[in-house]
Amino acid sequence: MNEFQQVKNNWKEQPIEEASVSDFLDLKKRIKKLAGKQRITNVVLLSTVGILGVFFFYIGAIDFSDVALAIGTMIAALVIRVLAEFFSISHLRNMTATTSIQDFKVRLQRYYRNRIWVHLVLTPLLLAIYSFAFWTLLPDFKVSLSKGFYNYIVYSSMVLLVFFVLLIGIDVRKELKMLEELKRD
Amino acid sequence: MVYGATGGQSKLIGISLEEEFKKLYEGNYSKIMRLCLGYVSGDRDMAKDLTQEVFIKVWSNLASFRNESTINTWLYRIAVNTCLMNLRKMKNRRLTHNNLVESEADGETAKNMEKQFKEMYRCINGLAPSNKAIILMELEGLPQKEIAQVMGLKHEAIRTRIHRIKNELSKCVNHE
Numbered sequence: 611m612n613e614f615q616q617v618k619n620n621w622k623e624q625p626i627e628e629a630s631v632s633d634f635l636d637l638k639k640r641i642k643k644l645a646g647k648q649r650i651t652n653v654v655l656l657s658t659v660g661i662l663g664v665f666f667f668y669i670g671a672i673d674f675s676d677v678a679l680a681i682g683t684m685i686a687a688l689v690i691r692v693l694a695e696f697f698s699i700s701h702l703r704n705m706t707a708t709t710s711i712q713d714f715k716v717r718l719q720r721y722y723r724n725r726i727w728v729h730l731v732l733t734p735l736l737l738a739i740y741s742f743a744f745w746t747l748l749p750d751f752k753v754s755l756s757k758g759f760y761n762y763i764v765y766s767s768m769v770l771l772v773f774f775v776l777l778i779g780i781d782v783r784k785e786l787k788m789l790e791e792l793k794r795d
Numbered sequence: 796m797v798y799g800a801t802g803g804q805s806k807l808i809g810i811s812l813e814e815e816f817k818k819l820y821e822g823n824y825s826k827i828m829r830l831c832l833g834y835v836s837g838d839r840d841m842a843k844d845l846t847q848e849v850f851i852k853v854w855s856n857l858a859s860f861r862n863e864s865t866i867n868t869w870l871y872r873i874a875v876n877t878c879l880m881n882l883r884k885m886k887n888r889r890l891t892h893n894n895l896v897e898s899e900a901d902g903e904t905a906k907n908m909e910k911q912f913k914e915m916y917r918c919i920n921g922l923a924p925s926n927k928a929i930i931l932m933e934l935e936g937l938p939q940k941e942i943a944q945v946m947g948l949k950h951e952a953i954r955t956r957i958h959r960i961k962n963e964l965s966k967c968v969n970h971e
Contacts, residue, residue: 613965621934629824707876710947714876794923
């Protein structure tokens with residue numbers, strides 16, 4: 611018997627349990643839950659955007675003061691990044707899984723390339739805009755906040771910035787690894 | 796099988812969509828689970844999760860199944876694509892005794908079988924994602940023509956690739 615035949619025999623000998631009624635009921639529950647979860651995510655996302663919009667107008671953005679404009683820019687940068695992530699995740703989830711493997715792989719590779727674009731172009735751009743808007747706020751903070759608190763804000767934001775850059779780096783590495791894996795054959 | 800949508804409710808002629816789904820689930824659970832096990836290095840919990848995800852996709856696409864391929868081809872496409880979609884979660888997953896599929900045999904035989912399974916999953920895990928799909932379907936006994944349809948490749952290409960993967964797998968099992 612050759613080695614492959616041995617592997618094939620082992621494969622068939624695997625003790626796999628049959629489909630159970632409880633597993634099927636679990637599955638039905640999960641299907642129902644998923645539809646609800648999707649609706650909740652959409653509601654939460656829309657409400658967040660709505661609340662941030664209301665907040666923006668509430669703080670006086672309507673008169674285009676520098677402070678309000680800076681805060682508005684920061685909020686917009688955050689919202690754009692959250693939306694990009696949301697659409698990216700839902701795009702992957704909704705990718706048609708009934709096509710041939712070759713077609714699917716091409717679309718999956720495109721998806722990972724888009725993710726890399728988001729990490730390398732969109733996110734750094736938004737981060738730069740966010741940081742610039744934050745930087746324009748610093749003089750106002752210096753006047754209105756205590757020295758200790760002002761220093762805390764400045765240093766903690768620097769740490770956060772480094773943290774985000776590292777996070778982007780890790781994500782890019784992961785996406786590149788996936789692309790490499792998909793290109794292997 | 797013929798599917799039609801009437802009054803907003805999709806039905807298989809003579810049998811409801813839910814009944815058809817249940818039949819598909821019961822009749823194909825084990826083979827889909829085995830395929831998923833091959834993608835997650837034999838991790839039973841992860842394979843179970845993945846199998847559930849496959850059947851969620853089967854449910855959401857069942858009404859649009861149009862007989863353009865056999866139900867088997869269609870199912871395998873969903874299963875392999877779902878595994879590819881989750882590749883990121885599975886990569887670098889280490890095989891441990893606790894999550895490995897358990898043998899029903901006792902004593903020495905069980906130990907040997909467990910060792911063989913571990914070896915087999917290690918070797919399958921080293922293959923490229925498409926090759927993994929091809930060999931997992933071959934191990935399951937799917938005809939090469941059908942494997943070609945699932946993959947979207949020519950029959951001849953599949954035959955050559957299977958030959959190559961078999962050699963690769965044999966060498967790996969023999970630690971060559």
